Amino acid sequence: MKLLHTSDWHIGRTFHTHSTLAHLRTVLDALADAVREQGVDVVLVAGDVFDLSMPSADAMTLLSDVFRSIRDAGAQIVVTSGNHDSITRLGFHAEWIRHAGIHVLTQHHSLDEPVPLTDEHGPVHVYGIPYLEPSLLRHSYLDVDLRTHEQALAFAMQRINADRAQRGGRSVVLSHCFTADVAASDGVERDITSGGLDLVPTSVFDGPDYVALGHIHGRAQLSERVRYSGAPLHYSFSETDKLRGGWLVELDADGLADVTWLDLPVPRRLVQLTGELETLLADAAHAECESHWVKAVLTDQVRPMDAMRRLQQRFPHCVALEYRPSVVAEAIAASYGDRVKEKTDAQIVGEFLAYVRNGVGPSEYERGLVHELLIEQDLREVPA
Incomplete structure (x- = not known):
């Protein structure tokens, strides 16, 4: 079985007030073409499908069009929700569209209910872990300590691994989170909590044959079987040097067989x-x-x-x-009053210009102009 791991589509996001919908359509159309050319069986989207919890009509239309193109290209789709998504809106009609081969996994109560897929080697179970906010999750499991994301993800994986043990076969997990093995950077979608970033150790995901992560916008390999794919578009100048694409994942009879990178186009660099x-x-x-x-x-x-x-x-x-001037005036400890004490008016003006212009004092023309203005002022002050 061949899977294409993607994440963080952020449909509807703007780039310095400019819409990205047209560029994202170009990239996702290329993704659908790659599905056909590479013989991909399943496209994975590990969270943050939309950028806003209330996506626009145009954003919804784009998602529908892309899903149709991917299905026409021959692949099924498995999606889970990220912190930008509304689980209600993203999961609307999930019960019905799964019959069309589109599986949207947004509910915490069905963590251990995988999407059942098969190939010539037997079953492949795909589990989706939606973004789990501990403060919203803990009221549903009063007997479980769920104060951190690590505890929430450990709880989810405990349920998934218990189900995996019963079902047997190969398995894949999607999750939207921030792992401790990825250093903080400008392209990271941060989850700010009291005490800093709420990190999840990679060891939480021990067990499945492949773990498709989302939440950061650059690709990252945490182990052979645990990876981030990054976003399909560049959404900030801090992401300029980060590749855009997804991971092509191949499963054989024994589990993970190969993982290669698939480049996607960059509409505007x-x-x-x-x-x-x-x-x-x-x-x-x-x-x-x-x-x-x-x-x-x-x-x-x-x-x-x-x-x-x-x-x-x-x-x-x-x-x-x-x-960002190339030369910055050196900081002076003396007060402004001390610096201009016993200086002439012309010198005071020169000091001021140098201060506000990062060390660049008056030009010859400006000195002449200041001189003329000061003489004129002196003449006006002379008694008649």
């Missing part, structure tokens, strides 16, 4: 350009970036006026701007 504004606007080396999403980091000593408008004239998809 991300790039960060650093330099002075005039250089970024004129440098021919940046020509290929004119069709990319662009984040500009300006290093000018004096903050340029109207920088974003000028950048967008060359880079239409410039969506982020940061001012």
Whole structure:
């Protein structure tokens, strides 16, 4: 049996206020093509199908279209919910659409009820663990200590492993969580709790032949059989260098046989350009970036006026701007009053300009202008 492990589609998410629906459609259409070309039997989506708990009509339409394309390509679909999903909305009509080969697993009470699949080697049981928030779960299991995500996932896997032992055969688990073996990074969907990140040890997932994880937006291999696939699109500039795609997982008669990476297209690449504004606007080396999403980091000593408008004239998809001067004035411990004591008015103006412009004092033109203004002020103050 061949499975394609994906996660974190985040249908409906925006990128710096821009809709990502068209780009995501392109990627997921390519995914359906890959299902056909690679002979994939099952597509796994390990949580965060939608970006919002109340997805728009356009987001719902995209999901329906993609599910149809994947089914037409010959694969069944197994989905579980993430922290961004509404289990009610994502799971609506789950009972009926499973007859069409689309299995949506969002309920904690059915953790040990797998999707039964078969191939020439026998049964494969696919279990889905929806995102389990301990504070919402514990009231249903009063005799179980469920204060942390580790306890919630351990409880889920205990039920799953007990069911696996009875059924026999091979097994796959989907889960949306943050494991202790993945270092915190800017691309991580964080679960902030009192005391920091609520981590789950990878050992919690001992047992199944393959564990398909979601929650972080970059691929990661925690062991041969436990992996994150990451998101199909880049959703922040911190993800620029992370590959987009999914894991192709092959099961044979004995369990996990092979895992390979499948690249998916990147409709619009991300790039960060650093330099002075005039250089970024004129440098021919940046020509290929004119069709990319662009984040500009300006290093000018004096903050340029109207920088974003000028950048967008060359880079239409410039969506982020940061001012980071290459030289920063050294911090001075003395108070402003002490620094200007016994200085002339012209020197005070010069000190102020250097302070607000990161060490760049007045130009010759500005010195002349200040001199003229001060003379004019002195003349006005002379008694008639």
